[in-house]
Amino acid sequence: MEFDVAVLGGGPAGYTAAIRAAQLGARVACIEKESELGGTCVRVGCIPTKAWVQTAHALHAAREIDPKLGVIVADPRLDFAQANEWKAGVVKQMTGGVASLFKANGVTALEGVGTFENANTIVFEQGDLAVTFEQGIIATGSYPILPPIPGIESPRCVDSTGLLAQTEVPERLVVLGGGIIGCEFASIFERFGTEVTIVEMLDSLIPQEDADATSELRKAFARRGIVVHLGKQCTQVDDTGSGLVVHFGEGETVECDLMLVSVGRAPLVEGVGLEAAGVDFDPKAGIRTDGRRRTSVPHLYAAGDVAGYWQLAHTSFREGEVAAENATGHEVEVGDPAVPRPIYTDPEIAGVGLTEAQAREQHGDGVAVGRFPWVANARAVMSGEANGWVKTIHETTYGELLGVVIVGPHATDLIEAAVVALDAESTVETIADGMAAHPTLGEGLKIAGQVALERAIDLPPRRRA
Ligand code: FAD
Secondary structure (H helix, E strand, O other): OEEEEEEEOOOHHHHHHHHHHHHOOOOEEEEEOOOOOOHHHHHHOHHHHHHHHHHHHHHHHHHHHHHHHOOOOOOOOOOHHHHHHHHHHHHHHHHHHHHHHHHHHOOEEEEOOEEEEEOOEEEEOOOOEEEEEEEEEEOOOEEEOOOOOOOOOOOOEEOHHHHHOOOOOOOEEEEEOOOHHHHHHHHHHHHOOOEEEEEOOOOOOOOOOOHHHHHHHHHHHHHHOOEEEOOOOEEEEEEOOOOEEEEEOOOEEEEEOEEEEOOOEEEOOOOOOHHHHOOOEEOOOEEOOOOOOEOOOOOEEEOHHHHOOOOOHHHHHHHHHHHHHHHOOOOOOOOOOOOOEEEOOOOOEEEEEOOHHHHHHHHOOOEEEEEEEHHHOHHHHHOOOOOOEEEEEEEOOOOEEEEEEEEOOOHHHHHHHHHHHHHOOOEHHHHHHOOOOOOOOOHHHHHHHHHHOOOOOOOOHHHOO
Protein backbone atom coordinates (compact mmCIF):
# COMPACT_ATOMS: atom_id res chain seq x y z
CA MET A 1 0.00 0.00 0.00
CA GLU A 2 1.50 3.32 -1.04
CA PHE A 3 0.56 6.71 0.33
CA ASP A 4 1.84 10.27 0.15
CA VAL A 5 1.50 10.66 3.92
CA ALA A 6 1.31 7.98 6.63
CA VAL A 7 0.25 8.95 10.13
CA LEU A 8 1.06 6.63 13.06
CA GLY A 9 -1.58 7.07 15.79
CA GLY A 10 -5.21 8.18 15.54
CA GLY A 11 -5.45 10.52 18.54
CA PRO A 12 -5.91 14.32 18.47
CA ALA A 13 -2.50 14.91 16.86
CA GLY A 14 -2.75 12.00 14.42
CA TYR A 15 -6.36 12.33 13.28
CA THR A 16 -5.99 16.10 12.85
CA ALA A 17 -2.79 15.62 10.82
CA ALA A 18 -4.43 12.96 8.66
CA ILE A 19 -7.49 15.09 7.88
CA ARG A 20 -5.43 18.23 7.24
CA ALA A 21 -3.05 16.41 4.87
CA ALA A 22 -6.05 14.96 3.00
CA GLN A 23 -7.62 18.45 2.75
CA LEU A 24 -4.37 19.55 1.09
CA GLY A 25 -4.69 16.84 -1.57
CA ALA A 26 -2.47 14.06 -0.19
CA ARG A 27 -3.31 10.33 -0.26
CA VAL A 28 -3.26 9.61 3.48
CA ALA A 29 -3.25 6.50 5.69
CA CYS A 30 -3.66 6.60 9.45
CA ILE A 31 -2.57 3.52 11.39
CA GLU A 32 -4.20 3.10 14.80
CA LYS A 33 -3.86 0.09 17.07
CA GLU A 34 -7.22 0.48 18.84
CA SER A 35 -10.48 -0.42 17.13
CA GLU A 36 -11.78 3.11 17.67
CA LEU A 37 -10.20 6.35 16.53
CA GLY A 38 -9.73 9.39 18.77
CA GLY A 39 -6.80 8.34 20.96
CA THR A 40 -6.43 8.84 24.69
CA CYS A 41 -8.43 12.07 24.56
CA VAL A 42 -11.59 10.69 23.05
CA ARG A 43 -11.55 7.11 24.34
CA VAL A 44 -10.04 7.35 27.85
CA GLY A 45 -9.11 10.97 28.54
CA CYS A 46 -10.72 14.37 28.01
CA ILE A 47 -14.11 13.15 26.80
CA PRO A 48 -15.09 10.39 29.29
CA THR A 49 -13.70 12.33 32.28
CA LYS A 50 -15.69 15.40 31.33
CA ALA A 51 -18.82 13.30 30.84
CA TRP A 52 -18.38 12.30 34.51
CA VAL A 53 -17.66 15.95 35.39
CA GLN A 54 -21.09 16.79 33.92
CA THR A 55 -22.74 14.04 35.99
CA ALA A 56 -20.95 15.27 39.14
CA HIS A 57 -22.04 18.84 38.44
CA ALA A 58 -25.65 17.83 37.76
CA LEU A 59 -25.73 15.97 41.07
CA HIS A 60 -24.29 18.94 42.93
CA ALA A 61 -26.72 21.31 41.19
CA ALA A 62 -29.73 19.14 42.03
CA ARG A 63 -28.68 18.94 45.68
CA GLU A 64 -27.27 22.35 46.41
CA ILE A 65 -28.02 24.86 43.65
CA ASP A 66 -31.44 24.08 42.21
CA PRO A 67 -33.28 24.33 45.58
CA LYS A 68 -31.90 27.89 46.00
CA LEU A 69 -33.36 28.74 42.59
CA GLY A 70 -36.75 27.32 43.54
CA VAL A 71 -36.47 23.92 41.87
CA ILE A 72 -36.90 20.92 44.15
CA VAL A 73 -35.73 17.62 42.75
CA ALA A 74 -36.80 14.89 45.15
CA ASP A 75 -33.96 12.76 46.52
CA PRO A 76 -31.27 13.44 43.91
CA ARG A 77 -28.80 10.55 43.87
CA LEU A 78 -26.23 9.00 41.61
CA ASP A 79 -27.23 6.20 39.22
CA PHE A 80 -23.67 5.14 38.40
CA ALA A 81 -24.69 2.58 35.79
CA GLN A 82 -26.61 5.30 33.91
CA ALA A 83 -23.69 7.74 34.34
CA ASN A 84 -21.40 5.15 32.75
CA GLU A 85 -23.87 4.52 29.96
CA TRP A 86 -24.02 8.26 29.32
CA LYS A 87 -20.20 8.46 29.31
CA ALA A 88 -19.93 5.50 26.90
CA GLY A 89 -22.54 7.06 24.60
CA VAL A 90 -20.69 10.38 24.48
CA VAL A 91 -17.41 8.58 23.71
CA LYS A 92 -19.09 6.46 21.00
CA GLN A 93 -20.54 9.54 19.32
CA MET A 94 -17.14 11.27 19.32
CA THR A 95 -15.05 8.29 18.12
CA GLY A 96 -17.67 7.68 15.42
CA GLY A 97 -17.36 11.35 14.49
CA VAL A 98 -13.63 10.95 13.80
CA ALA A 99 -14.31 7.83 11.68
CA SER A 100 -16.92 9.73 9.61
CA LEU A 101 -14.53 12.63 9.11
CA PHE A 102 -11.88 10.19 7.84
CA LYS A 103 -14.41 8.79 5.35
CA ALA A 104 -15.57 12.23 4.24
CA ASN A 105 -11.98 13.37 3.65
CA GLY A 106 -10.83 10.13 1.99
CA VAL A 107 -8.35 9.16 4.74
CA THR A 108 -7.63 5.41 4.81
CA ALA A 109 -7.89 4.11 8.39
CA LEU A 110 -5.81 1.00 9.05
CA GLU A 111 -6.16 -0.92 12.30
CA GLY A 112 -3.12 -2.52 13.92
CA VAL A 113 0.05 -1.89 15.90
CA GLY A 114 2.37 -0.03 13.55
CA THR A 115 6.18 -0.14 13.67
CA PHE A 116 8.67 1.65 11.45
CA GLU A 117 10.69 -0.87 9.43
CA ASN A 118 12.68 1.98 7.92
CA ALA A 119 12.13 5.69 7.31
CA ASN A 120 9.63 5.03 4.48
CA THR A 121 7.82 1.91 5.64
CA ILE A 122 5.53 1.09 8.55
CA VAL A 123 4.56 -2.53 9.11
CA PHE A 124 1.42 -3.32 11.03
CA GLU A 125 -0.77 -6.26 12.11
CA GLN A 126 1.91 -8.67 13.35
CA GLY A 127 4.22 -7.44 10.58
CA ASP A 128 2.27 -8.97 7.70
CA LEU A 129 1.05 -5.72 6.13
CA ALA A 130 3.15 -2.71 5.17
CA VAL A 131 2.50 0.89 4.25
CA THR A 132 5.09 2.80 2.25
CA PHE A 133 4.98 6.56 2.18
CA GLU A 134 6.83 9.70 1.15
CA GLN A 135 6.17 11.70 4.33
CA GLY A 136 5.40 10.34 7.79
CA ILE A 137 3.83 11.84 10.91
CA ILE A 138 4.45 10.19 14.29
CA ALA A 139 1.64 10.74 16.80
CA THR A 140 1.79 7.77 19.17
CA GLY A 141 0.89 9.81 22.26
CA SER A 142 1.84 8.98 25.84
CA TYR A 143 1.27 6.42 28.60
CA PRO A 144 0.75 6.73 32.37
CA ILE A 145 3.89 6.43 34.50
CA LEU A 146 3.88 3.75 37.21
CA PRO A 147 6.27 4.83 40.00
CA PRO A 148 8.48 2.14 41.59
CA ILE A 149 6.56 1.85 44.87
CA PRO A 150 6.46 -1.56 46.60
CA GLY A 151 2.94 -3.03 46.31
CA ILE A 152 1.75 -0.73 43.51
CA GLU A 153 1.19 -3.74 41.24
CA SER A 154 -1.98 -4.56 43.24
CA PRO A 155 -5.07 -4.63 40.98
CA ARG A 156 -6.58 -2.07 43.38
CA CYS A 157 -4.02 0.48 42.12
CA VAL A 158 -5.39 1.79 38.83
CA ASP A 159 -4.42 4.43 36.31
CA SER A 160 -6.94 6.89 34.82
CA THR A 161 -8.12 4.31 32.28
CA GLY A 162 -8.65 1.78 35.08
CA LEU A 163 -10.61 4.29 37.14
CA LEU A 164 -12.80 5.22 34.17
CA ALA A 165 -13.64 1.50 33.77
CA GLN A 166 -15.06 1.13 37.31
CA THR A 167 -18.62 -0.10 37.55
CA GLU A 168 -18.95 0.53 41.31
CA VAL A 169 -18.25 3.78 43.12
CA PRO A 170 -15.41 3.10 45.60
CA GLU A 171 -16.20 4.04 49.20
CA ARG A 172 -12.66 5.32 49.79
CA LEU A 173 -10.28 6.49 47.06
CA VAL A 174 -6.66 7.56 47.44
CA VAL A 175 -5.38 9.74 44.62
CA LEU A 176 -1.62 9.48 44.27
CA GLY A 177 -0.51 12.71 42.58
CA GLY A 178 -2.23 16.08 42.93
CA GLY A 179 -1.78 17.15 39.31
CA ILE A 180 -4.58 18.03 36.91
CA ILE A 181 -5.81 14.48 36.29
CA GLY A 182 -5.63 13.56 39.99
CA CYS A 183 -7.51 16.70 41.09
CA GLU A 184 -10.21 16.25 38.42
CA PHE A 185 -10.92 12.69 39.56
CA ALA A 186 -10.80 13.72 43.24
CA SER A 187 -13.41 16.38 42.50
CA ILE A 188 -15.65 13.96 40.56
CA PHE A 189 -15.54 11.14 43.11
CA GLU A 190 -16.20 13.35 46.12
CA ARG A 191 -19.41 14.43 44.36
CA PHE A 192 -20.16 10.73 43.73
CA GLY A 193 -20.02 10.14 47.50
CA THR A 194 -16.51 8.71 47.83
CA GLU A 195 -14.18 9.58 50.72
CA VAL A 196 -11.19 11.03 48.84
CA THR A 197 -7.58 11.51 50.02
CA ILE A 198 -4.90 13.07 47.82
CA VAL A 199 -1.22 12.33 48.49
CA GLU A 200 1.14 14.67 46.64
CA MET A 201 4.93 14.78 46.84
CA LEU A 202 5.21 18.52 46.06
CA ASP A 203 4.07 21.39 48.25
CA SER A 204 1.10 22.42 46.10
CA LEU A 205 -1.71 20.92 44.10
CA ILE A 206 -1.15 21.50 40.34
CA PRO A 207 2.12 23.37 41.03
CA GLN A 208 2.48 24.77 37.49
CA GLU A 209 -0.77 26.77 37.82
CA ASP A 210 -1.24 30.25 39.33
CA ALA A 211 -0.74 29.97 43.11
CA ASP A 212 -3.89 31.98 43.98
CA ALA A 213 -5.97 29.63 41.83
CA THR A 214 -4.56 26.44 43.33
CA SER A 215 -4.98 27.84 46.81
CA GLU A 216 -8.70 28.42 46.02
CA LEU A 217 -8.89 24.80 44.90
CA ARG A 218 -7.22 23.61 48.09
CA LYS A 219 -9.72 25.62 50.19
CA ALA A 220 -12.68 24.31 48.18
CA PHE A 221 -11.43 20.72 48.53
CA ALA A 222 -11.08 21.26 52.31
CA ARG A 223 -14.69 22.56 52.50
CA ARG A 224 -15.85 19.52 50.58
CA GLY A 225 -13.99 17.13 52.91
CA ILE A 226 -11.32 16.04 50.41
CA VAL A 227 -8.21 15.34 52.51
CA VAL A 228 -5.01 16.67 50.93
CA HIS A 229 -1.51 15.63 52.09
CA LEU A 230 1.12 17.84 50.43
CA GLY A 231 4.90 17.37 50.48
CA LYS A 232 4.45 13.68 51.27
CA GLN A 233 5.79 10.79 49.27
CA CYS A 234 4.02 7.43 49.02
CA THR A 235 6.45 4.74 50.20
CA GLN A 236 4.48 1.49 50.11
CA VAL A 237 1.10 -0.01 49.37
CA ASP A 238 -0.23 -3.10 51.18
CA ASP A 239 -3.10 -5.06 49.67
CA THR A 240 -5.03 -6.58 52.59
CA GLY A 241 -7.32 -8.62 50.37
CA SER A 242 -10.29 -6.38 51.10
CA GLY A 243 -8.59 -3.02 50.54
CA LEU A 244 -5.32 -1.12 50.53
CA VAL A 245 -3.17 0.44 53.21
CA VAL A 246 -1.23 3.28 51.62
CA HIS A 247 1.94 4.35 53.46
CA PHE A 248 3.21 7.89 52.97
CA GLY A 249 5.27 10.66 54.59
CA GLU A 250 6.92 9.81 57.90
CA GLY A 251 5.04 6.65 58.86
CA GLU A 252 1.53 7.90 58.03
CA THR A 253 -1.08 5.58 56.51
CA VAL A 254 -4.51 5.80 54.92
CA GLU A 255 -6.85 2.92 54.08
CA CYS A 256 -8.83 2.80 50.87
CA ASP A 257 -10.62 0.51 48.45
CA LEU A 258 -8.93 1.84 45.34
CA MET A 259 -5.92 4.01 44.55
CA LEU A 260 -5.65 6.14 41.44
CA VAL A 261 -2.02 6.45 40.34
CA SER A 262 -1.78 9.75 38.50
CA VAL A 263 1.83 10.87 38.74
CA GLY A 264 2.32 11.92 35.12
CA ARG A 265 2.56 10.56 31.61
CA ALA A 266 5.58 9.75 29.45
CA PRO A 267 5.91 9.92 25.64
CA LEU A 268 5.26 6.64 23.85
CA VAL A 269 8.57 6.24 22.03
CA GLU A 270 9.45 2.62 22.77
CA GLY A 271 8.47 -0.22 20.44
CA VAL A 272 7.58 2.12 17.58
CA GLY A 273 10.72 1.45 15.50
CA LEU A 274 12.05 5.01 15.84
CA GLU A 275 15.61 3.61 15.82
CA ALA A 276 14.97 1.84 12.50
CA ALA A 277 13.60 5.09 11.06
CA GLY A 278 16.62 7.04 12.38
CA VAL A 279 14.49 9.44 14.48
CA ASP A 280 16.21 11.07 17.50
CA PHE A 281 14.31 10.88 20.75
CA ASP A 282 14.71 11.00 24.50
CA PRO A 283 12.73 8.49 26.59
CA LYS A 284 11.58 11.27 28.95
CA ALA A 285 11.24 14.32 26.67
CA GLY A 286 10.04 12.37 23.63
CA ILE A 287 10.82 13.01 19.97
CA ARG A 288 12.84 16.14 19.25
CA THR A 289 11.33 18.41 16.61
CA ASP A 290 11.82 21.90 15.26
CA GLY A 291 9.06 24.53 15.12
CA ARG A 292 7.68 22.93 11.96
CA ARG A 293 7.39 19.62 13.85
CA ARG A 294 10.16 18.12 11.73
CA THR A 295 12.23 15.37 13.42
CA SER A 296 15.90 14.54 12.84
CA VAL A 297 14.73 12.78 9.64
CA PRO A 298 13.59 15.57 7.29
CA HIS A 299 10.51 13.79 5.85
CA LEU A 300 9.30 12.56 9.26
CA TYR A 301 7.31 14.83 11.57
CA ALA A 302 6.05 14.34 15.12
CA ALA A 303 3.10 15.91 16.94
CA GLY A 304 1.23 15.65 20.22
CA ASP A 305 2.19 14.02 23.51
CA VAL A 306 4.97 11.93 21.92
CA ALA A 307 6.82 15.12 21.09
CA GLY A 308 5.21 17.72 23.24
CA TYR A 309 5.80 19.66 26.37
CA TRP A 310 2.18 20.46 27.13
CA GLN A 311 0.43 17.07 26.89
CA LEU A 312 -2.87 18.70 25.99
CA ALA A 313 -5.39 17.84 23.30
CA HIS A 314 -5.50 21.35 21.86
CA THR A 315 -1.70 21.65 21.55
CA SER A 316 -1.82 18.25 19.83
CA PHE A 317 -4.49 19.49 17.38
CA ARG A 318 -2.40 22.48 16.34
CA GLU A 319 0.84 20.51 16.12
CA GLY A 320 -0.95 17.93 13.96
CA GLU A 321 -2.16 20.64 11.57
CA VAL A 322 1.30 22.18 11.32
CA ALA A 323 2.99 18.80 10.76
CA ALA A 324 0.49 17.99 7.98
CA GLU A 325 0.94 21.34 6.26
CA ASN A 326 4.73 20.98 6.24
CA ALA A 327 4.48 17.35 5.12
CA THR A 328 2.47 18.50 2.08
CA GLY A 329 4.93 21.14 0.93
CA HIS A 330 3.85 24.21 2.91
CA GLU A 331 6.03 26.12 5.35
CA VAL A 332 4.34 26.66 8.68
CA GLU A 333 5.57 26.99 12.27
CA VAL A 334 3.60 26.41 15.47
CA GLY A 335 5.10 29.65 16.79
CA ASP A 336 4.26 30.73 20.29
CA PRO A 337 0.48 30.87 20.54
CA ALA A 338 -1.35 31.41 23.83
CA VAL A 339 -2.11 27.98 25.28
CA PRO A 340 -5.19 27.72 27.51
CA ARG A 341 -4.77 25.58 30.63
CA PRO A 342 -8.21 24.14 31.49
CA ILE A 343 -8.76 22.28 34.77
CA TYR A 344 -12.20 20.70 35.19
CA THR A 345 -12.34 20.55 38.96
CA ASP A 346 -15.12 22.15 41.00
CA PRO A 347 -14.38 25.03 41.09
CA GLU A 348 -13.14 25.06 37.53
CA ILE A 349 -9.83 26.76 36.86
CA ALA A 350 -8.46 28.09 33.60
CA GLY A 351 -5.36 30.08 32.88
CA VAL A 352 -3.56 31.42 29.83
CA GLY A 353 -0.25 33.23 29.41
CA LEU A 354 1.88 33.91 32.46
CA THR A 355 0.87 33.13 36.01
CA GLU A 356 1.24 36.06 38.42
CA ALA A 357 4.48 34.60 39.83
CA GLN A 358 5.96 34.15 36.33
CA ALA A 359 4.96 37.71 35.39
CA ARG A 360 6.64 39.14 38.51
CA GLU A 361 9.73 37.03 37.85
CA GLN A 362 9.98 38.40 34.29
CA HIS A 363 8.85 42.01 34.87
CA GLY A 364 9.69 42.67 38.52
CA ASP A 365 7.67 45.55 39.94
CA GLY A 366 6.30 46.52 36.53
CA VAL A 367 3.31 44.22 36.88
CA ALA A 368 -0.27 45.06 37.84
CA VAL A 369 -3.09 42.70 38.62
CA GLY A 370 -6.87 43.16 38.57
CA ARG A 371 -9.08 40.72 40.42
CA PHE A 372 -12.85 40.67 40.08
CA PRO A 373 -14.87 38.33 42.33
CA TRP A 374 -17.88 36.50 40.88
CA VAL A 375 -19.91 37.55 43.90
CA ALA A 376 -20.17 41.00 42.27
CA ASN A 377 -21.34 39.59 38.91
CA ALA A 378 -25.12 39.40 38.40
CA ARG A 379 -25.11 36.30 36.17
CA ALA A 380 -22.93 34.34 38.61
CA VAL A 381 -25.12 35.38 41.54
CA MET A 382 -28.40 34.47 39.79
CA SER A 383 -26.99 31.07 38.77
CA GLY A 384 -26.17 30.28 42.39
CA GLU A 385 -22.47 29.77 41.70
CA ALA A 386 -20.55 32.88 42.70
CA ASN A 387 -17.34 31.45 44.18
CA GLY A 388 -14.05 32.43 42.57
CA TRP A 389 -12.82 35.32 40.48
CA VAL A 390 -11.17 36.53 37.28
CA LYS A 391 -7.63 37.88 37.43
CA THR A 392 -5.87 39.86 34.72
CA ILE A 393 -2.09 40.29 34.81
CA HIS A 394 -0.43 43.02 32.73
CA GLU A 395 2.90 44.84 32.50
CA THR A 396 2.76 48.51 33.34
CA THR A 397 5.07 50.01 30.66
CA TYR A 398 2.77 49.46 27.68
CA GLY A 399 -0.17 47.87 29.45
CA GLU A 400 0.28 44.60 27.56
CA LEU A 401 -1.79 41.75 28.89
CA LEU A 402 0.50 38.95 30.12
CA GLY A 403 -1.94 36.46 31.53
CA VAL A 404 -5.46 35.74 32.72
CA VAL A 405 -6.55 33.26 35.38
CA ILE A 406 -10.17 32.36 36.09
CA VAL A 407 -11.54 30.33 38.99
CA GLY A 408 -15.24 29.51 39.09
CA PRO A 409 -18.24 28.67 36.92
CA HIS A 410 -17.52 28.00 33.23
CA ALA A 411 -13.88 29.12 33.63
CA THR A 412 -12.75 26.67 30.93
CA ASP A 413 -15.17 28.19 28.39
CA LEU A 414 -14.60 31.80 29.44
CA ILE A 415 -10.82 31.59 29.03
CA GLU A 416 -11.17 31.62 25.22
CA ALA A 417 -11.72 35.39 25.18
CA ALA A 418 -8.41 35.79 26.99
CA VAL A 419 -6.67 33.41 24.56
CA VAL A 420 -7.74 35.61 21.65
CA ALA A 421 -6.72 38.75 23.56
CA LEU A 422 -3.24 37.39 24.27
CA ASP A 423 -2.75 36.19 20.69
CA ALA A 424 -3.74 39.67 19.51
CA GLU A 425 -1.20 41.17 21.94
CA SER A 426 -4.00 43.21 23.53
CA THR A 427 -3.47 45.75 26.23
CA VAL A 428 -5.42 45.75 29.47
CA GLU A 429 -7.32 48.80 28.10
CA THR A 430 -8.63 46.68 25.22
CA ILE A 431 -10.13 44.33 27.79
CA ALA A 432 -11.41 47.08 30.08
CA ASP A 433 -12.85 49.35 27.36
CA GLY A 434 -14.50 46.68 25.19
CA MET A 435 -18.16 45.87 25.70
CA ALA A 436 -19.32 42.64 27.27
CA ALA A 437 -22.94 41.54 26.91
CA HIS A 438 -24.93 42.09 30.08
CA PRO A 439 -25.71 40.18 32.20
CA THR A 440 -23.07 37.53 31.45
CA LEU A 441 -20.12 35.83 33.05
CA GLY A 442 -18.16 37.30 30.13
CA GLU A 443 -18.28 40.65 31.91
CA GLY A 444 -15.86 39.25 34.49
CA LEU A 445 -12.85 39.64 32.22
CA LYS A 446 -13.70 43.24 31.29
CA ILE A 447 -14.26 44.24 34.89
CA ALA A 448 -11.06 42.53 36.08
CA GLY A 449 -9.31 44.74 33.52
CA GLN A 450 -11.06 47.79 34.97
CA VAL A 451 -10.01 46.72 38.48
CA ALA A 452 -6.40 46.55 37.27
CA LEU A 453 -6.74 50.12 35.98
CA GLU A 454 -8.38 51.15 39.27
CA ARG A 455 -11.60 52.27 37.65
CA ALA A 456 -14.07 49.45 38.17
CA ILE A 457 -17.66 50.65 38.31
CA ASP A 458 -18.96 47.45 39.90
CA LEU A 459 -16.70 47.35 42.96
CA PRO A 460 -16.30 49.90 45.75
CA PRO A 461 -12.84 51.51 45.72
CA ARG A 462 -11.70 49.81 48.92
CA ARG A 463 -12.11 46.37 47.34
CA ARG A 464 -9.92 47.11 44.34
CA ALA A 465 -6.77 45.00 44.01
P1 FAD B 1 -3.08 10.09 22.04
O1 FAD B 1 -4.38 10.70 22.24
O2 FAD B 1 -2.52 9.27 23.15
O3 FAD B 1 -3.17 9.21 20.74
C1 FAD B 1 -2.14 8.39 20.34
C2 FAD B 1 -2.75 7.24 19.57
O4 FAD B 1 -1.71 6.47 18.98
C3 FAD B 1 -3.54 6.29 20.45
O5 FAD B 1 -4.82 6.10 19.93
C4 FAD B 1 -2.73 4.99 20.42
O6 FAD B 1 -3.55 3.84 20.50
C5 FAD B 1 -2.04 5.09 19.07
N1 FAD B 1 -0.78 4.34 18.98
C6 FAD B 1 0.28 4.41 19.80
N2 FAD B 1 1.27 3.61 19.35
C7 FAD B 1 0.80 3.03 18.23
C8 FAD B 1 1.36 2.11 17.32
N3 FAD B 1 2.60 1.62 17.47
N4 FAD B 1 0.60 1.71 16.28
C9 FAD B 1 -0.66 2.20 16.11
N5 FAD B 1 -1.23 3.07 16.94
C10 FAD B 1 -0.50 3.49 17.98
N6 FAD B 1 -6.15 17.22 27.46
C11 FAD B 1 -6.87 18.35 27.32
O7 FAD B 1 -6.49 19.22 26.54
N7 FAD B 1 -8.04 18.54 28.02
C12 FAD B 1 -8.49 17.62 28.90
O8 FAD B 1 -9.54 17.82 29.53
C13 FAD B 1 -7.75 16.43 29.08
N8 FAD B 1 -8.17 15.48 29.95
C14 FAD B 1 -7.46 14.33 30.08
C15 FAD B 1 -7.90 13.37 30.98
C16 FAD B 1 -7.19 12.19 31.13
C17 FAD B 1 -7.69 11.16 32.11
C18 FAD B 1 -6.03 11.95 30.35
C19 FAD B 1 -5.26 10.67 30.49
C20 FAD B 1 -5.57 12.90 29.46
C21 FAD B 1 -6.27 14.10 29.32
N9 FAD B 1 -5.85 15.09 28.43
C22 FAD B 1 -6.56 16.25 28.32
C23 FAD B 1 -4.63 14.93 27.62
C24 FAD B 1 -4.98 14.50 26.19
O9 FAD B 1 -5.76 13.35 26.24
C25 FAD B 1 -3.70 14.24 25.42
O10 FAD B 1 -2.86 15.38 25.49
C26 FAD B 1 -4.00 13.94 23.96
O11 FAD B 1 -4.81 12.79 23.84
C27 FAD B 1 -2.70 13.73 23.18
O12 FAD B 1 -3.02 13.44 21.85
P2 FAD B 1 -2.04 12.56 20.96
O13 FAD B 1 -2.68 12.41 19.64
O14 FAD B 1 -0.67 13.10 21.03
O15 FAD B 1 -1.96 11.15 21.71
